[in-house]
Amino acid sequence: MTLHALATLVRLSLSRDRKGAASSVFGVSVGVFALVFFVSLGLGVGALVRERIFPVDANLVEVVPPQLSLGPLGAGKLDDAMVLRLSAIPGVAHAFRKMSVRVPAVSIYDGDFFGRRLRMGVEVLAVGVEKELVEQDVQMGDFSDPGPGKPVPAVLSTRLLDVYNTSFARARGLPQLSPSMLVGFSFPVEFNRSFVAATPPGPVSAEKAQVVGVSSRGLLAGLTVPLETARRLNQACGADAQTYSAVALLAKDPSRVPELVSAVRLMGLRVDDAERSLAENIGAAVAMTTSAFALLSVLICVVSAFNIFHALSASVRARERDLGVMRAVGASRRNIFSLVFAEAALLGLLGGALGTLLARLAAFAVDRAVIAALPDFPFLPESFFRAPWWLALLGLAVGLAASLAGAWLPARRASGVDPARALAGQGG
Amino acid sequence: MISVKGLVRTFDEGRPGAVTVLQGVDLEVQKGEFVAIVGRSGSGKSTLLQVLGGLDTAYQGEVTVDGATITGSSDAALSRYRNEVVGFVFQSFHLVPGLTSAQNVALPALFRPGGAAAGTVARATEALARVGLEEKLSRLPGQLSGGERQRVAIARALFSQPKVLLCDEPTGNLDAITAEEIVALFTGLNRAGLTIVAVTHEDRLRAAASRVLSLSKGKLS
Numbered sequence: 341m342t343l344h345a346l347a348t349l350v351r352l353s354l355s356r357d358r359k360g361a362a363s364s365v366f367g368v369s370v371g372v373f374a375l376v377f378f379v380s381l382g383l384g385v386g387a388l389v390r391e392r393i394f395p396v397d398a399n400l401v402e403v404v405p406p407q408l409s410l411g412p413l414g415a416g417k418l419d420d421a422m423v424l425r426l427s428a429i430p431g432v433a434h435a436f437r438k439m440s441v442r443v444p445a446v447s448i449y450d451g452d453f454f455g456r457r458l459r460m461g462v463e464v465l466a467v468g469v470e471k472e473l474v475e476q477d478v479q480m481g482d483f484s485d486p487g488p489g490k491p492v493p494a495v496l497s498t499r500l501l502d503v504y505n506t507s508f509a510r511a512r513g514l515p516q517l518s519p520s521m522l523v524g525f526s527f528p529v530e531f532n533r534s535f536v537a538a539t540p541p542g543p544v545s546a547e548k549a550q551v552v553g554v555s556s557r558g559l560l561a562g563l564t565v566p567l568e569t570a571r572r573l574n575q576a577c578g579a580d581a582q583t584y585s586a587v588a589l590l591a592k593d594p595s596r597v598p599e600l601v602s603a604v605r606l607m608g609l610r611v612d613d614a615e616r617s618l619a620e621n622i623g624a625a626v627a628m629t630t631s632a633f634a635l636l637s638v639l640i641c642v643v644s645a646f647n648i649f650h651a652l653s654a655s656v657r658a659r660e661r662d663l664g665v666m667r668a669v670g671a672s673r674r675n676i677f678s679l680v681f682a683e684a685a686l687l688g689l690l691g692g693a694l695g696t697l698l699a700r701l702a703a704f705a706v707d708r709a710v711i712a713a714l715p716d717f718p719f720l721p722e723s724f725f726r727a728p729w730w731l732a733l734l735g736l737a738v739g740l741a742a743s744l745a746g747a748w749l750p751a752r753r754a755s756g757v758d759p760a761r762a763l764a765g766q767g768g
Numbered sequence: 769m770i771s772v773k774g775l776v777r778t779f780d781e782g783r784p785g786a787v788t789v790l791q792g793v794d795l796e797v798q799k800g801e802f803v804a805i806v807g808r809s810g811s812g813k814s815t816l817l818q819v820l821g822g823l824d825t826a827y828q829g830e831v832t833v834d835g836a837t838i839t840g841s842s843d844a845a846l847s848r849y850r851n852e853v854v855g856f857v858f859q860s861f862h863l864v865p866g867l868t869s870a871q872n873v874a875l876p877a878l879f880r881p882g883g884a885a886a887g888t889v890a891r892a893t894e895a896l897a898r899v900g901l902e903e904k905l906s907r908l909p910g911q912l913s914g915g916e917r918q919r920v921a922i923a924r925a926l927f928s929q930p931k932v933l934l935c936d937e938p939t940g941n942l943d944a945i946t947a948e949e950i951v952a953l954f955t956g957l958n959r960a961g962l963t964i965v966a967v968t969h970e971d972r973l974r975a976a977a978s979r980v981l982s983l984s985k986g987k988l989s
Contacts, residue, residue: 341881349878352871668862669851670852670876672879
């Protein structure tokens with residue numbers, strides 16, 4: 341029997357019991373709907389946590405000095421020698437040095453701010469990093485120390501911009517900003533000056549910072565500047581310009597991160613993994629919740645498989661005589677099995693497609709409703725759902741699998757119909 | 769054309785109440801013959817026909833049709849045999865509801881290894897024309913009279929140009945006039961060279977046959 345013949349027979353069979361077919365499709369679609377909806381929700385929330393709230397770089401390990409100093413021996417200090425040792429750990433692709441600007445700083449802004457008048461003063465934190473750590477997000481210049489008297493290139497944090505747009509800008513009636521709008525914007529920064537803390541002896545260094553990019557690797561609440569700029573500013577203010585406040589180790593592969601962490605701890609250093617742990621814990625909670633809902637959805641699919649089983653069993657019983665006729669005109673057992681199985685496959689695929697489509701529509705509706713109902717808050721995503729291409733395939737595959745599982749026994753029963761008995765007439 | 773040797777068919781074999789309906793039946797049918805098999809209800813006439821048609825395989829003995837032994841053939845081989853060598857006409861017509869006359873007639877084409885070939889519709893139309901129903905191609909079984917349904921069933925049996933037509937009480941559900949028309953149809957087909965084996969109680973069909981055999985107590989005479 342050819343595929344065309346099979347398709348013809350399936351169409352004819354299903355058109356005879358449209359109500360039963362619709363019921364089976366609906367049953368499958370409910371399970372697939374739940375599965376696709378909850379998995380895409382889990383993926384979306386997981387991505388939100390990983391990529392926006394705690395954008396942890398899977399390959400990066402942040403090494404910081406130990407809380408307990410070993411005194412004059414200098415052990416545990418993040419100096420150049422230690423950076424060399426860290427770079428030599430197997431599995432490390434690169435060690436990015438970071439040096440905090442170790443004096444307080446303030447920014448006093450009084451002027452035009454993207455079309456609005458802005459007058460404010462804020463305390464500013466700054467950290468110097470190696471160019472390679474952020475250069476992929478730098479959109480202006482080459483992110484190197486320009487020397488005294490020239491604007492300091494600064495990278496802002498993606499999350500800081502998000503917080504500004506969703507909270508600060510609204511509260512102060514300021515415009516929403518995008519990364520590209522910010523590039524080139526400059527503002528004054530005075531180092532070795534503070535509104536709240538005592539400042540070390542030394543001159544105030546009045547600089548101008550210029551935004552050159554926005555990066556997820558930028559300091560959350562401050563400026564990320566070139567490493568040599570931080571060193572220069574510390575030196576100018578008489579602060580430590582030799583040791584580093586942190587070193588970010590880039591692993592050759594995420595799977596080698598645990599190995600790096602162990603090696604770093606053996607060297608008497610600490611790994612700042614608070615954010616990573618938090619992200620992992622929240623990610624695990626999201627994954628577990630998603631798994632629970634996915635399991636529930638699979639159970640619904642199992643129920644729909646039973647529904648298909650009952651529907652097809654009844655259909656086969658009702659069609660025994662027709663199946664006998666088919667056998668009489670040349671259908672083999674395999675043909676009959678294929679026919680019932682193909683009917684189930686079509687129902688499963690239709691149910692899978694319908695369930696997937698409904699899940700996407702529901703996700704769209706939920707997004708719209710949530711965005712309309714919730715106030716704007718930091719990290720509010722455009723969508724709480726993620727629907728990668730494979731999720732649609734998963735929906736179809738689960739619908740198909742549930743349907744075929746339910747069709748197995750009815751198909752076997754149909755192929756085993758005794759044509760002689762099914763067609764037994766009133767003859768002797 | 770047909771050779772049956774020592775055919776024994778027992779229902780519920782090995783169980784209490786087993787019934788042997790065919791007890792060593794021998795039968796030879798020549799090509800172009802029109803054989804009528806008569807007998808009382810329950811005598812095993814339909815069973816014999818189902819064995820000849822490859823629908824019933826749980827028998828002992830040997831059945832050869834058109835030079836090929838069908839006894840012990842695989843399901844696939846028997847299916848091909850039913851598709852190409854024999855055509856069935858049943859008392860209850862056994863048309864598939866929901867299919868038009870033309871679709872019912874062309875049903876065997878769907879089970880060919882190569883599928884429905886080009887010209888299937890034309891051949892279905894031609895088969896319906898042979899039974900005088902070329903005007904009712906698109907009618908569903910429910911829209912046809914009993915006689916018309918049986919004609920569609922005959923057209924379906926003829927669709928694959930079988931070597932043997934097996935008829936199980938083909939006029940049993942028809943009124944006298946329609947039955948006469950169907951008998952005339954069979955007579956014409958037989959004159960055209962088709963071998964026919966018909967199980968019947970119908971005198972007219974019996975009279976039209978070239979040979980009448982009686983099945984009694986599991987034996988043909």
